[in-house]
Amino acid sequence: MVVTSRVVACISAAWFFFSADALAQQPTPTPPAREQKAGSDLAVAESLFREGKAAMREKRYDEACSKFAESMRLDPQMGTLLNLAACHEMNGKTASAWGEFNEVMAQAARSGQSSRVEFAKQHAAAVEAKLSRVKFVSAPPTSAGATIKIDGKAVGAGALGTSIPMDPGSHRIEVSASGKKSRDVTFDVPQGPSTTEIQVPALDDASVATAPSAEPTTPKEPSRSPSSGKRTAGFVLGGVGIAGLAAGAIFGVVYLGKKSDYNQCTGFCGGSEQADQDQKSSAQTMGWISTAAFGVGIVGLAAGTILILTSKPASAEKSAQLRVVPSLSLQRGGVSLEGAF
Incomplete structure (x- = not known):
């Protein structure tokens, strides 16, 4: 039974091939558009058609279908389409074969080729059952x-x-x-x-990318931190304080010398009373200046030390406002430091 089935299958395939081949050889009315095609395209199409038939005989269906399709593209002919449909049917491309057999049936009906109509109709029905x-x-x-x-x-x-x-x-x-x-x-x-x-797969929303700014970015100069300014002010005030102490010491030495001279000469140096008063006044002036310089020095040195020691990051720092106010009078001299830290 197996041998008999294989013989029947081979006979059916051979009958199908020769039937399609015989129908493909029937004359097809030449469409007007074909007359305008380049002779090289027609020659290539004919060569591809013949190679496709040779591949079909050897059951190389992938190659045969490819050559028939390209021949059809270069020179659309009903015979080529019929062979392409038969090739697709043998290659299992049922949907392609069904559509092509129906197209052959329509073209053959318009041109009055009843044998091709009947052949395409039978095979279209057979392929449709396998779609x-x-x-x-x-x-x-x-x-x-x-x-x-x-x-x-x-x-x-x-x-x-x-x-x-x-x-x-x-x-x-x-x-x-x-x-x-x-x-x-x-x-x-x-x-x-x-x-x-x-x-059909659902689509997600596309992410919207932020467009880069077209304006050129200008590099900013690094800002000076408040902490750095506070330390600088501390060093300046410290320098003023040291200078004040030095000046106070100098004027203090002068004051002590003048005071000593005044105490030794009062009433004994043969000077007038006005000269004694002038000498006393000069000594007192040196004393006031010395006291004021010492005061400025002490306050400046203390304020500078405080600023340096309390320098903190910007987030923890408060702005320092300082004002040194000297005070002088006939009885005393000095300075006062006003401000907030």
């Missing part, structure tokens, strides 16, 4: 305004929800829409007869 169909299902948010492509070819919105014949094998669906992230999904179509339901 694999795919039904694409999409939720309204996905389908609204979206572009859908199946194997790189755009599909209209009307195709959604309809069972579409597709060749068995691997396919890809691509979905894109304005303001959305595009997605693509690969799916497999089994051998028919079958109907496979494919969910």
Whole structure:
């Protein structure tokens, strides 16, 4: 029984091939557009057609279908389309074969070729019984305004929800829409007869990237921290304090010398009373100046030390406001330090 089945299958395939080959040899009315084609294209198309038939005889269907398809592109002929349909049927491309047999049937009917009409009709019916169909299902948010492509070819919105014949094998669906992230999904179509339901993938919102500012950025000069200014003020006041102490010491020595001279000469140096008063006044002036200088020195040195020791980061620092106020009178001299830390 197995040998008998194989013999029957070989006889059927041979009959199919020779029938298609014989029909392909029938004269086809030359369309007006063909007369305008370049002779080189027609020559290449004829060569590809012959190579395709040779590959079909050797059952190299992938190669044969490829050559028939290219010949059809260069020079569309009904005989070439009929062979391409037969090649796709033998290669399991049922959806492609079904569409091509129906096209041959329509063309043959228009040109009055009844034998080709009957041949294409019989094989279209046989292939239709084996079709694999795919039904694409999409939720309204996905389908609204979206572009859908199946194997790189755009599909209209009307195709959604309809069972579409597709060749068995691997396919890809691509979905894109304005303001959305595009997605693509690969799916497999089994051998028919079958109907496979494919969910059209939903799209996520595209992330909006912040455009970089066109304005050039100008480098800013590093700002001087309050802590640095406070330390500088401390060193300045410290320097003033040291200078004040030095001046106080100098004027103090002068004051002591004048006071000693006054005490020794009062009433005994033969001077007048006015001279004695002038000498006393000069000694007192030196004493006041010395006292004031010492006061400025002590206050300046103390304030400078406080500023340096209390220098802190900007977040913990308060602005220091200092004011040194000297005070002089006939009885005493000195300075006072006013401000807040």
